[in-house]
Amino acid sequence: MNNLELKKTANEVRKSIITAVHSAKAGHPGGSLSAADIYTYLYFEEMNINPENPKMEDRDRFVLSKGHTAPGLYSVLAHRGFFPVEDLVTLRKLGSYLQGHPCMQHVPGVDMSSGSLGQGISAAVGMALAGKMDKKDYRVYTLLGDGELEEGQVWEASMFAGHRKLDNLVVIVDNNGLQIDGPVAEVCSPYPIDEKFKAFNFHVINIDAHDFDAIRAAFEQARKTKGMPTAIIAHSLKGKGVSFMEGSVDWHGKAPNDEQFETAMADLEKIGEELLKEEA
Amino acid sequence: MAENTVKKIATRESYGNALLELGAENPNVVVLDADLAAATKTGVFKKAYPDRHIDCGIAESNMVGVAAGLATAGKIPFVSSFAMFAAGRAFEQVRNSVGYPHLNVKIGATHAGITVGEDGASHQCNEDIALMRTIPGMVVMCPADDIEAKAAVKAAAAYEGPVYMRFGRAACPVINDRPDYQFEIGKGTIVKEGKDLTIAATGICVGSALEAAALLEEEGISAEVINICTIKPLDEQIIIASARKTGKVVTAEEHSVIGGLGSAVCDALCKSYPVPVMKIGMQDVFGESGSAAALVEKYKLDGKGIYEQIKDFLK
Numbered sequence: 001m002n003n004l005e006l007k008k009t010a011n012e013v014r015k016s017i018i019t020a021v022h023s024a025k026a027g028h029p030g031g032s033l034s035a036a037d038i039y040t041y042l043y044f045e046e047m048n049i050n051p052e053n054p055k056m057e058d059r060d061r062f063v064l065s066k067g068h069t070a071p072g073l074y075s076v077l078a079h080r081g082f083f084p085v086e087d088l089v090t091l092r093k094l095g096s097y098l099q100g101h102p103c104m105q106h107v108p109g110v111d112m113s114s115g116s117l118g119q120g121i122s123a124a125v126g127m128a129l130a131g132k133m134d135k136k137d138y139r140v141y142t143l144l145g146d147g148e149l150e151e152g153q154v155w156e157a158s159m160f161a162g163h164r165k166l167d168n169l170v171v172i173v174d175n176n177g178l179q180i181d182g183p184v185a186e187v188c189s190p191y192p193i194d195e196k197f198k199a200f201n202f203h204v205i206n207i208d209a210h211d212f213d214a215i216r217a218a219f220e221q222a223r224k225t226k227g228m229p230t231a232i233i234a235h236s237l238k239g240k241g242v243s244f245m246e247g248s249v250d251w252h253g254k255a256p257n258d259e260q261f262e263t264a265m266a267d268l269e270k271i272g273e274e275l276l277k278e279e280a
Numbered sequence: 281m282a283e284n285t286v287k288k289i290a291t292r293e294s295y296g297n298a299l300l301e302l303g304a305e306n307p308n309v310v311v312l313d314a315d316l317a318a319a320t321k322t323g324v325f326k327k328a329y330p331d332r333h334i335d336c337g338i339a340e341s342n343m344v345g346v347a348a349g350l351a352t353a354g355k356i357p358f359v360s361s362f363a364m365f366a367a368g369r370a371f372e373q374v375r376n377s378v379g380y381p382h383l384n385v386k387i388g389a390t391h392a393g394i395t396v397g398e399d400g401a402s403h404q405c406n407e408d409i410a411l412m413r414t415i416p417g418m419v420v421m422c423p424a425d426d427i428e429a430k431a432a433v434k435a436a437a438a439y440e441g442p443v444y445m446r447f448g449r450a451a452c453p454v455i456n457d458r459p460d461y462q463f464e465i466g467k468g469t470i471v472k473e474g475k476d477l478t479i480a481a482t483g484i485c486v487g488s489a490l491e492a493a494a495l496l497e498e499e500g501i502s503a504e505v506i507n508i509c510t511i512k513p514l515d516e517q518i519i520i521a522s523a524r525k526t527g528k529v530v531t532a533e534e535h536s537v538i539g540g541l542g543s544a545v546c547d548a549l550c551k552s553y554p555v556p557v558m559k560i561g562m563q564d565v566f567g568e569s570g571s572a573a574a575l576v577e578k579y580k581l582d583g584k585g586i587y588e589q590i591k592d593f594l595k
Contacts, residue, residue, distance in 0.1 A: 061352075104352075104381050112352060113381040116372060122342045123377055126349020126357075129334070133310070134353070153373075156342035163337075 003212040010040040014241045016075035022261040024092035030251040032072030034176040034236040039076040041215045051081035054108040063112040065120025066145035067101040082109035118151030128169040143172045147179030149190035161229045162201030169229040170222045176238035178249045197231035209236035288451035292390040294429035296321030303329045311358045320360040320390045340365040344373035351383040363392035367408035379415040386436045387444045393534035395450040395572040404567035410539025412444040413512045420512040422446040424486035427456040431463035450572035452484045468515035474504035477528040482541045485532035491583025516548040529557045537561040558593040
């Protein structure tokens with residue numbers, strides 16, 4: 001996909017995030033929107049996956065360590081063809097396979113159940129280790145929140161991954177700067193994030209999380225990096241794409257009401273129209 | 281039988297030895313440790329299969345998560361640490377990264393209970409059975425001796441799903457050395473038949489219960505002793521059938537009386553055949569430093585201690 005196609009897809013993913021969270025009347029739109037471009041690049045460009053065969057043996061793996069942004073993961077999986085886009089409105093509802101946090105037993109394409117922060121990265125490390133032990137060439141990706149870095153287990157896992165030189169592992173930090181109680185820098189600062197991962201023997205790349213050229217270059221660099229895992233610190237905007245959600249901590253874990261939903265969708269429609277103009 | 285003629289082996293040794301055999305049988309078996317391979321006795325596996333032994337350092341939470349990831353890729357990970365850290369420190373990782381996705385991870389928890397001895401209360405885990413049995417789908421086993429421990433490890437490897445196995449630090453008598461011995465997950469065994477009361481015991485308390493039963497027998501009291509290795513799923517049938525025969529049940533475990541075997545047995549009895557039950561175990565207290573033998577005597581988990589408590593119960 002070229003950048004324009006990626007942008008258009010990411011915009012559709014964002015619309016689905018808003019639609020799903022609005023339907024659920026609960027969920028986490030802010031961190032789903034901030035990571036939408038990363039999700040889109042991973043599932044439409046980077047990863048070797050097969051929606052027809054989600055458990056394909058030597059597929060690349062993705063673990064959503066920041067499991068609360070499941071609406072983002074579900075939306076991209078649906079648009080990639082793992083399950084019907086129409087099912088997204090069942091998010092968080094009784095009987096739906098789209099649980100509030102990802103459940104690997106029920107959602108096609110979900111490689112690991114997650115939601116309790118700090119745990120996903122360890123599972124991703126285990127997957128990467130299995131790949132090394134079996135001399136397979138699949139790659140493992142995990143997405144963390146910046147607030148999540150406050151969990152000690154993240155650093156246990158990073159120490160292990162650096163020590164084991166797991167160059168088939170890419171840790172992506174969605175650095176939108178906000179957590180429930182406020183800015184991460186004020187709550188319990190994880191900064192400097194890049195220096196911390198460097199100290200744990202990672203190759204570290206800082207990028208703009210909404211620039212597909214930068215995203216592409218980072219993942220290409222990660223592939224070429226040998227003997228150490230890569231950490232991509234993706235500097236993002238929480239709520240990206242929806243005017244009143246952008247940069248606002250209030251939209252970490254809240255659903256838009258009907259009126260807000262209309263405004264949000266209008267914002268995204270407008271972005272879509274601009275992308276069409278760009279195409280023409 | 282004279283004490284000095286009985287063969288004694290710590291079940292943590294059995295764990296290591298069984299892993300060594302499994303290593304040869306199944307290339308997918310991998311063993312994880314958190315800097316305690318010398319103590320968990322997995323060292324023999326590490327020596328034989330260095331490429332399949334993963335030392336995670338002193339980071340049990342990450343170790344459990346790494347095991348979960350390995351299991352998603354078809355490995356059969358045996359996570360090894362002290363019960364305090366495997367079930368205690370890493371409880372939520374076991375619950376969310378292993379139990380909830382029902383991954384094929386085996387937890388080998390050594391140094392359970394007070395027989396840890398001199399290290400004292402900080403390392404004496406009397407809560408692990410309670411913690412682990414609340415996790416849906418988790419198999420919980422506490423073998424009584426070397427033979428049962430090895431059988432339990434083999435059975436865990438053959439079973440698809442999460443399993444928690446509890447082993448001890450101190451050598452304990454071999455009581456299952458007989459040609460017709462068979463092991464099955466979820467099956468209790470009557471190790472001594474009786475008619476006046478039932479003693480359901482697990483782990484090292486099975487040996488103690490047999491000693492207590494012998495003392496009771498001298499006074500004309502016939503105790504039936506049931507070895508419950510699998511606390512979850514519990515063999516409810518064997519307990520209820522015995523309770524119907526004897527009308528009284530005693531449980532014995534090297535674990536808190538809150539949430540362990542005693543609670544599991546009461547759960548089973550209260551729904552179909554309620555009878556008086558006495559729970560022998562750690563009575564809602566922490567342990568302390570001392571030799572394993574001295575602690576077992578002080579907390580009345582040896583044959584004499586169980587005998588005395590049963591005598592009180594029968595008054």
